[in-house]
Amino acid sequence: MSETNLSPLWKVASSVCAVAAVVALLLWLVSRLPELNPFAEETVDRSGPAILQSVRDLSRYHAAAGDFQVVVDLEQDVPWLPDIIAGERTLFVAAGSVDAYVDLGGLADDALTVDEERRTVRVELPPAELAKPNLDQERSYVYDQDRGAYNRIESLFSTPDQRELYVLAEDKIADAAERTRLTERAERNTRTMLTGMFSSLGYTAEFAGEPSVS
Incomplete structure (x- = not known):
């Protein structure tokens, strides 16, 4: 049984x-x-070839560069509603570099004065400038993000727009570069480069604002 x-x-x-x-x-x-694995993902690049849109002649001598990192803490709040319902706060870690350059294409006609008897070349260089920050995509990422219930639901039906994060990061890195001595370093390196170039041609380089070689 x-x-x-x-x-x-x-x-x-x-x-x-x-x-x-x-x-x-x-x-x-x-x-x-x-x-x-029947559910394994396969990445297919369907992008078209890059198209050349313009060509420019460059005359900038990039003489120095600085690497920067900044944490962007961006909060978008909705008045009169608690954060758990609506609102968003994002921590974005951005890494990038800023070049300091001297635009040799901007030299005036009388910027170079050659003295054949003394074998000297007197150069009047324009001041160095800072280029636009260049963010490193591989080292920039969203570290943390808190969203309210409404924002979480909204993100299911729309693509997150991170342009504001990148713009803020570029602005902060540009401000940080302004507070450094990158431009001074670029001007010094440019004078060193020109000194070596003219020396190889048998001339001594002199620069406006510096005492002349007697």
Whole structure:
């Protein structure tokens, strides 16, 4: 009597164990052989070729560069509603560089004065300038983001716009570059480069604002 009652349960248990064993085996095979995974993602680049839109002649001598990192803490609050319902706060880690350059193309006609007798070249250089910050995409990322319920639902139906984060990061890095001595370093390096170039031609370089070589 007892064997008759247990027989169906034993069959069900055996079937469940068999299915579990098969599933476990399949999962093991997929972990060892990823190509067997039917749900594996495949990345396909369907982008078209880059198109040349313009060509410019460059005359800037990039003589110094600074690397910067900044954490942008941006909060978008909704008045009269608690943050758990609506609002968003994002911590964005941005890394980038700023070049300091001297625009040699902006030299005036009388910026170079050659004295063949003394074998000197007197140069009047324009002041160095800072280029626009160049953010490193691989080292810039969203570190943390807190959203209210409304913002979470909204993000399901729209693509997040991170342009404001990048603009703020560029502005902060540009401000930081202004407080450094990058331009002074660029001017010094430019004078060193020109001194070596003119020296190889047999001339001594002199620069406006510096005492002349007697």
